[in-house]
Amino acid sequence: MGAATEPAEARRDAAEGRIYLDHNATTPLAPEAAQAVRDAMLQAWGNPSSSHPAGRKAKELIGCARESLARMVGGRPEDIVFTSGGTEANNMVIHTARRHFCESQARPGDGRGTPHIVTSSVEHDSIRLPLEQLVKESLAEATFVAVSPQSGRAEVDDVLAAIRPTTCLVSIMLANNETGVIMPVTELSQRVHALNQWRVAEGLPRILVHTDAAQMIGKGRVDVQELGVDYLTIVGHKFYGPRIGALYVRGPGTTTPLHPMLFGGGQERSFRPGTENTPMIAGLGQAAELVSKNWEAYKAHMQDVRDYLEARLEASFGKQRIHLNSHFTGSKRLCNTSNFSILGPGLQGRRVLSHCKMLLASVGAACHSEKGDRPSAILLSCGIPYDVAQNALRLSVGRDTTRAEVDLVVQDLVQAVAQLDQDQ
Numbered sequence: 001m002g003a004a005t006e007p008a009e010a011r012r013d014a015a016e017g018r019i020y021l022d023h024n025a026t027t028p029l030a031p032e033a034a035q036a037v038r039d040a041m042l043q044a045w046g047n048p049s050s051s052h053p054a055g056r057k058a059k060e061l062i063g064c065a066r067e068s069l070a071r072m073v074g075g076r077p078e079d080i081v082f083t084s085g086g087t088e089a090n091n092m093v094i095h096t097a098r099r100h101f102c103e104s105q106a107r108p109g110d111g112r113g114t115p116h117i118v119t120s121s122v123e124h125d126s127i128r129l130p131l132e133q134l135v136k137e138s139l140a141e142a143t144f145v146a147v148s149p150q151s152g153r154a155e156v157d158d159v160l161a162a163i164r165p166t167t168c169l170v171s172i173m174l175a176n177n178e179t180g181v182i183m184p185v186t187e188l189s190q191r192v193h194a195l196n197q198w199r200v201a202e203g204l205p206r207i208l209v210h211t212d213a214a215q216m217i218g219k220g221r222v223d224v225q226e227l228g229v230d231y232l233t234i235v236g237h238k239f240y241g242p243r244i245g246a247l248y249v250r251g252p253g254t255t256t257p258l259h260p261m262l263f264g265g266g267q268e269r270s271f272r273p274g275t276e277n278t279p280m281i282a283g284l285g286q287a288a289e290l291v292s293k294n295w296e297a298y299k300a301h302m303q304d305v306r307d308y309l310e311a312r313l314e315a316s317f318g319k320q321r322i323h324l325n326s327h328f329t330g331s332k333r334l335c336n337t338s339n340f341s342i343l344g345p346g347l348q349g350r351r352v353l354s355h356c357k358m359l360l361a362s363v364g365a366a367c368h369s370e371k372g373d374r375p376s377a378i379l380l381s382c383g384i385p386y387d388v389a390q391n392a393l394r395l396s397v398g399r400d401t402t403r404a405e406v407d408l409v410v411q412d413l414v415q416a417v418a419q420l421d422q423d424q
């Protein structure tokens, strides 16, 4: 099969002609990003640290990509640190906050106690698990603030109520990968920064603010000046870019602390050493350019198709048989995500998907796909009843998903459910 040149072709090639609606798990490379990767592989293979023309060419490409990422999130190029992906970026924030707390103590053990980190109960595993590990090793304390069953959000008052004198970091994702619910990060950072004025005067540690923006980029506005965060995680493969990522840091090492997890050749100002992955960085920069130029159009299209999907589901199954799991009062949600349950016995999400002939989607986070038939912990923590959560399906549309594909997907679900109903 020839190399795909369009996202839709790439999607169909990978999906073997089926309809891919799992874009929150990962997206195909935009053709422009793939071209940038290819060009860099063939024409900018020099070591960016080399002073000769081959190295300088690679370094220039990286500089351009850094500018593109900064533009995409409203920051400065010097605020962008390239990483292997979102997991590394998230771990780096937690590592930094803990190290900064410990190093800020006047002297070891000066009574400040153990660094405390506040996050939500619905974060990605690359936030949840490093924190659980640090707690297990008594290297940090953590509070996982439950999301509100009414809003599906980590409410600001609840997050602030969890803050202690030893709190050094608050990390709340910008949008949840399963429900699509958008978290109140702007208000949160405003309230934390106001609190910091008092805390610093009292000799208490500054609370750093991080948001994992993996699921929002390319689907809505992401502006670090508006958000007011100190750190923001960027994940390339969520916005048609390559499988690398970056961390936005507001003035790394000056305004905002940043401690390396790796030591080596001094690349990325020694914040993240290792010879740079020039082709992937070039592709990431191109993907960022596309987002900066088109995110509003992407959002409008995906919202139209997602809303059409939910209307067709209710029309085809009846409103009483469809529970829309991320329709929370007063909450905003991602334009592309639909988490719903088809109610009835024997309609567990995985069973329904296994009876679909066209649809490729998921019941929740891809990295939880090995968790058997247990319903999503994220949905349960949002107050979705167990039997409803068990039947959950997560469909996440993409930039080129069409209404015609939605019609085929809904028909596919109808036939799958009809089969399973007969088996009852």
Ligand SMILES: Cc1ncc(COP(=O)(O)O)c(C=O)c1O
Pocket: 024, 084, 085, 086, 087, 088, 090, 124, 126, 173, 177, 212, 214, 215, 235, 236, 243, 244, 245
């Ligand atoms: C919300 C969120 N954060 C972090 C990550 C981790 O990113 P990566 O896969 O690049 O490690 C993902 C996706 O995998 C994600 O959906």
Ligand SMILES: O=C(O)CC[SeH]
Pocket: 024, 025, 026, 124, 177, 178, 364, 365, 366, 367, 368
């Ligand atoms: O939500 C997803 O599928 C990506 C995170 Se594992």
